[in-house]
Amino acid sequence: MTKEFFGISAASGKAEGTVRWVLSESDLESFQVGEVLFAKMTSPDWGNLFQKASAVVTEQGGMLCHAAIVAREEGIPSVVGIGEDLAEVPNGTKVIVDGDEGTVVIVE
Amino acid sequence: MMNTKDLYPPALTSLIPVLESIPSDMLPWIAEKHVKYLDDRIHKIVSLTDYLANIDSVEKERTEFIDFIETWTKKENVNLIEYTKEYQKRYFKIRSEVERQCETMLSDKSIWQSKDSLKQFWNEFAYYNEVDSLFGMFLTSGRWYVNAMLPVVKVLIHSTLPIELQGAERNEIAYLVARRVITPRYATIPSDYNHSYERRFANSFIPMLQFYDRKLLFLFEILSKYNYFPTMTLTDFVTDITYQKENFSAVLSDGIYPPFAWHEFISSQKPRKEGISYEVAKQKLEKNLVEQYKTDFETALALLDVFKEYELNYNNYNYKGKFGLISKTFYYKTYQRIDDSKKEEFLNAILLDRFYTALEIVNHNLI
Numbered sequence: 408m409t410k411e412f413f414g415i416s417a418a419s420g421k422a423e424g425t426v427r428w429v430l431s432e433s434d435l436e437s438f439q440v441g442e443v444l445f446a447k448m449t450s451p452d453w454g455n456l457f458q459k460a461s462a463v464v465t466e467q468g469g470m471l472c473h474a475a476i477v478a479r480e481e482g483i484p485s486v487v488g489i490g491e492d493l494a495e496v497p498n499g500t501k502v503i504v505d506g507d508e509g510t511v512v513i514v515e
Numbered sequence: 516m517m518n519t520k521d522l523y524p525p526a527l528t529s530l531i532p533v534l535e536s537i538p539s540d541m542l543p544w545i546a547e548k549h550v551k552y553l554d555d556r557i558h559k560i561v562s563l564t565d566y567l568a569n570i571d572s573v574e575k576e577r578t579e580f581i582d583f584i585e586t587w588t589k590k591e592n593v594n595l596i597e598y599t600k601e602y603q604k605r606y607f608k609i610r611s612e613v614e615r616q617c618e619t620m621l622s623d624k625s626i627w628q629s630k631d632s633l634k635q636f637w638n639e640f641a642y643y644n645e646v647d648s649l650f651g652m653f654l655t656s657g658r659w660y661v662n663a664m665l666p667v668v669k670v671l672i673h674s675t676l677p678i679e680l681q682g683a684e685r686n687e688i689a690y691l692v693a694r695r696v697i698t699p700r701y702a703t704i705p706s707d708y709n710h711s712y713e714r715r716f717a718n719s720f721i722p723m724l725q726f727y728d729r730k731l732l733f734l735f736e737i738l739s740k741y742n743y744f745p746t747m748t749l750t751d752f753v754t755d756i757t758y759q760k761e762n763f764s765a766v767l768s769d770g771i772y773p774p775f776a777w778h779e780f781i782s783s784q785k786p787r788k789e790g791i792s793y794e795v796a797k798q799k800l801e802k803n804l805v806e807q808y809k810t811d812f813e814t815a816l817a818l819l820d821v822f823k824e825y826e827l828n829y830n831n832y833n834y835k836g837k838f839g840l841i842s843k844t845f846y847y848k849t850y851q852r853i854d855d856s857k858k859e860e861f862l863n864a865i866l867l868d869r870f871y872t873a874l875e876i877v878n879h880n881l882i
Binding site: 419 | 713728
C-alpha cells in the first residue's frame with residue numbers, strides 16, 4: 408500500500424519510521440526510540456517523548472503549535488494539521504515523513 | 516525605521532512580593548495541582564478546546580474576536596500598525612481586569628465574609644477568565660478558528676509570493692496560505708488551490724520560527740543553571756524556592772514561578788544545540804521578497820516580534836507566573852469551603868479551566 412497525506416511543513420528534514428499513536432498515558436510509556444510520533448495534538452510535558460521520536464505528525468495545529476515548536480527545537484521533521492484522515496493510519500505502519508514537502512507517505 | 520516600542524505587551528513584574536503574600540504551606544499543593552493539570556491535559560486537550568469553543572457565556576466575545584481577526588486578515592493593503600494598536604487595546608483591557616481580580620483574590624478579605632460575597636466574586640471571576648482564555652487560545656495555538664498573528668503572517672506571505680501574482684488574486688492566495696499554515700483545520704480551500712505556494716512559504720518561514728521558538732523556550736536555558744537530581748521531587752523544588760528565593764531571583768523577577776515549569780526544568784538538563792541568529796533566520800524569507808512590498812514586509816517582520824512577545828507574555832503570566840499562583844491560592848481556599856461530596860468535581864473543573872462548570876459547583880455547594 409502506498410498512500411500520501413498532505414499537511415503543513417512545520418520542521419525541516421526527512422525521516423522514516425513506524426507509527427506510534429500517543430492518545431493515553433500507557434502510550435507514553437510504550438513509545439520506543441526512533442518511532443514516528445502520531446497525535447491529535449501534543450502537550451508541554453511530552454519533552455522526553457520528542458527526544459525519542461524520529462518525526463512528529465499531528466491531526467491538528469499549524470506552524471505555531473506546540474508540536475511544531477518542539478520538533479524544530481529537537482531538530483526532527485514535523486508535518487502538522489493533516490486532519491482527521493490521519494486516524495486511518497494504524498500503529499506499526501511504516502511511513503516516511505517529509506517536513507519540507509509537508510507529506511507523510513505510507514511505505515508498506 | 517518604524518518605532519514599535521509602544522506596541523509591546525505590559526512588562527511582567529517580580530513574583531517575590533506575591534510569593535511573600537501566600538502562606539508557604541499552600542505552595543506544595545499549588546505546584547502539585549498545576550503539574551497534575553498539565554498531565555491531565557494530555558488526554559483532554561481536544562475536549563478542552565471544544566469546551567471553550569462552545570461555551571455560551573462568552574459566545575458574543577468569541578464571535579466578535581473571530582470577526583475582528585478575520586476582517587483584518589482578509590483586508591488588502593492592510594495597516595498592520597493600526598491592527599496591532601487595536602489588538603493591544605483589547606489585550607490591555609482584559610489583562611487589567613485579571614490584574615484587578617488578582618489583587619482582590621490576594622488581599623480583599625470581604626469576598627470571604629459570606630457565601631453570597633464569594634459567589635458574587637466567582638461569577639465575575641468565571642466571566643473574565645473565560646474571556647482571558649479566549650485571548651490565550653487565539654494567541655498561543657492554531658487549534659482554533661483564528662490566531663492573532665494571522666494578519667501579520669498574511670502580509671509576510673503577500674510580500675514573498677511569486678511576482679507574477681498580482682492584485683486581488685495575490686491577496687486571496689496570501690489569505691488562503693496564511694489560513695493553511697497557521698489554522699489548517701479551519702482553512703477552506705478551493706479545488707484549484709496550489710499547495711506549492713504554502714510549501715514555499717512554510718520552508719522560508721521555518722528558520723524565522725526557529726529563532727522565536729528559542730525565545731519561547733527561554734526557560735530551558737535559565738533552568739539548566741539549577742541542579743536537578745533524579746530523586747528530587749516537585750515538593751523539594753518548591754521548598755528550595757520558598758526558602759532560598761535569592762537563588763532563584765533571576766527567574767522570579769521575570770514573573771516566573773519555577774515549579775510551574777517542572778517539566779521544562781527536568782528537560783533542561785540535556786545539552787541544546789546552538790540557536791539561530793535573527794539575521795540568518797530571515798534570510799530565506801528575504802530571498803523571496805518582491806521589492807515593491809519591502810516596506811510591508813519590514814513592518815510585518817517588526818510586528819511578528821511584537822506578537823511573539825504577546826505569546827510569551829501570556830504564557831508567562833497565565834501559565835507560569837502571577838495568575839497561576841494567585842488563582843490557585845484562591846482555588847485552594849474555595850476548595851476548603853466546598854461540600855466534601857463535590858470537592859473532587861470542583862477541582863477537576865477548575866484545574867482544567869472550566870470556569871463556568873466550577874462556578875455552578877460553587878453556587879450550589881458552599882458550606
